[in-house]
Amino acid sequence: MAASLSIFLLFSFTFLLTFSLAQKPSSQNIGIVLPVIKDVSTLQYATHMHHGSNPTVPIKLVVDLGGPVLWLDCASGHMPSSHRPINGGSLECSRANIANGCDCSVDTVNTITHGATRGELVEDVVAVDSVDRSGQVTSITTVDHFLFSCVPPWLLNGLASGVKGMLGLGRARISVPSQLATSFGFQRKFAICLSSSNGIVLLGNEPYVSIFEPDLPNSLMYTPLISNQDGALEDYYVNVKSIKINGKRLSLSTSTLSIGGTKLSTIVPYTTMESTIYDTFKRAYIKIATSMNMTRVASVAHFDVCFSSDGLEKTWGGPAVPVIDFVLQSEMVKWRIHGRNSMVEVSDGVLCLGFLDGGVSPKASIVIGGHQLEDILLEFNLGTSMLGFSSSLLMRDTSCSNFKLYSMPSESL
Known part of the structure; x- marks a missing residue:
């Protein structure tokens, strides 16, 4: 199993290197899919994305349905060097409803332990999988200027093994669904389907219509x-x-x-x-x-x-x-x-x-x-x-x- 995962990650990394320009969804690609696995020891639901461009690295994240933002541990040595801090007073900072002068930081919470801190708002490239009208994933799609909160390692306490942060699917302006909708012109909607083992998160213009049985x-x-x-x-x-x-x-x-x-x-x-x-x-x-x-x-x-x-x-x-x-x-x-x-x-x-x-x-x-x-x-x-x-x-x-x-x-x- 570990070998299969390694091959998958290597393929994804090679794909991104080969297509260095951002791959935007084509007319056939109607959404984004994120795989979800339930961690049996913590009962947390985890997904992954690829992050950064120098180098691109896979990141494992706990799915937080109501989370306002994607947040990451940025101080443990796994972060790519391509992330860029957001200046206070910038348009990006205003999207996060922050008005702190030169400081652009966001309240960031580990909703499992309730630990909280002020995280630095930064931007970087992330890579996700595009799904087409037939329900097949056709490409790895990069998203430029993706905003997330950069936090210290202690905020990871209580999360599943190997997790580097939390992926927020909430209703805030810088949550993952809101940012992807803005980037790709999607409707601001998403679907989740969880199980005791594998599940999925689907974002975009009703990609689940072609994935689930037609009448569902x-x-x-x-x-x-x-x-x-x-x-x-x-x-x-x-x-x-x-x-x-x-x-x-x-x-x-x-x-x-x-x-x-x-x-x-x-x-x-x-x-x-x-x-x-x-x-x-x-x-x-x-x-x-x-x-x-x-x-x-x-x-x-x-x-x-x-x-x-x-x-x-x-x-x-x-x-x-x-x-x-x-x-x-x-x-x-x-x-x-x-x-x-x-x-x-x-x-x-x-x-x-x-x-x-x-x-x-x-x-x-x-x-x-x-x-x-x-x-x-x-x-x-x-x-x-x-x-x-x-x-x-x-x-x-x-x-x-x-x-x-x-x-x-x-x-x-």
């Missing part, structure tokens, strides 16, 4: 993206109006659910709920599961509610356990969670409910975590502030790990 993009449901209670627009929030378990609505007020809103996160491994919401949810789930003859067992590690898997029927959507619905703007628009996304197999014979107590007064009343995002096609339209989401792909007898587009390495990045 047309079957998406849509809900508005909203700001949180502080008016922040970097993360992605939706409005959950009610929660149902096996069709039974929980006794939760809309006002309780709306405090802080519901955030989508690739950083939080499992969905968290504000304590009062979680308590109601947990008691209702246990009651319904017990009525289905599920046997509760002792709690395991971070999980409070666990069951024996003995005798549970296996379905396309995972074990036959109570179905959870997050009802959005109407009863017709709901995010349905089947057993594969609601339960976590912690050992042979034991399944635990993958929902955790998020504490009192969290910033978001609910955070939908990575486990619940897997094997669902998610489309984020920054231009219209809408989220499109599919039902579980497992119910279609497929998954996000099935979409292998090109010579992308399938092993760990």
Whole structure:
């Protein structure tokens, strides 16, 4: 596996040397694709890009769905010499909404450890893969003058092995989707499809239409993206109006659910709920599961509610356990969670409910975590502030790990 990855990186590097001029997407190339691998030890989702021109180097990055910027450790000796600091008062600095005189630095956060610093805003060349209308990756495409935050090595603490920074997919003006849309004239939208192994991020003018089965993009449901209670627009929030378990609505007020809103996160491994919401949810789930003859067992590690898997029927959507619905703007628009996304197999014979107590007064009343995002096609339209989401792909007898587009390495990045 390591040998295959080395060959891939060598090929990419050679390709970039051969085509020294920036390769812009042709009329056939409608988007950019980033491979995503789930790190089993940290449960983080990692991708890679190529960076710099003197020399070009591969960089491994943790995917942060709500991150405002791509940030990198610039002091560990792996950085190419081609990156250039951005001057305060420049157009580039204004794009980052910075007004610090001669200093152009950005607030930069490791959203896993919550470590924070002021990072120096710099620019350099990055290289990504272009996808054409047939769903094939046709070339490695370079992007000039790409902005990112340069930070000290200690900000990497808590990230997966080999990672050099975080790739922000948020709604900020210098996030990765915003910069690529500006560079290539794309619509300001992207899609993600995560799994427990391989996944993808797709950016551009609907490249996923040719990659997924034809009717999948047309079957998406849509809900508005909203700001949180502080008016922040970097993360992605939706409005959950009610929660149902096996069709039974929980006794939760809309006002309780709306405090802080519901955030989508690739950083939080499992969905968290504000304590009062979680308590109601947990008691209702246990009651319904017990009525289905599920046997509760002792709690395991971070999980409070666990069951024996003995005798549970296996379905396309995972074990036959109570179905959870997050009802959005109407009863017709709901995010349905089947057993594969609601339960976590912690050992042979034991399944635990993958929902955790998020504490009192969290910033978001609910955070939908990575486990619940897997094997669902998610489309984020920054231009219209809408989220499109599919039902579980497992119910279609497929998954996000099935979409292998090109010579992308399938092993760990």
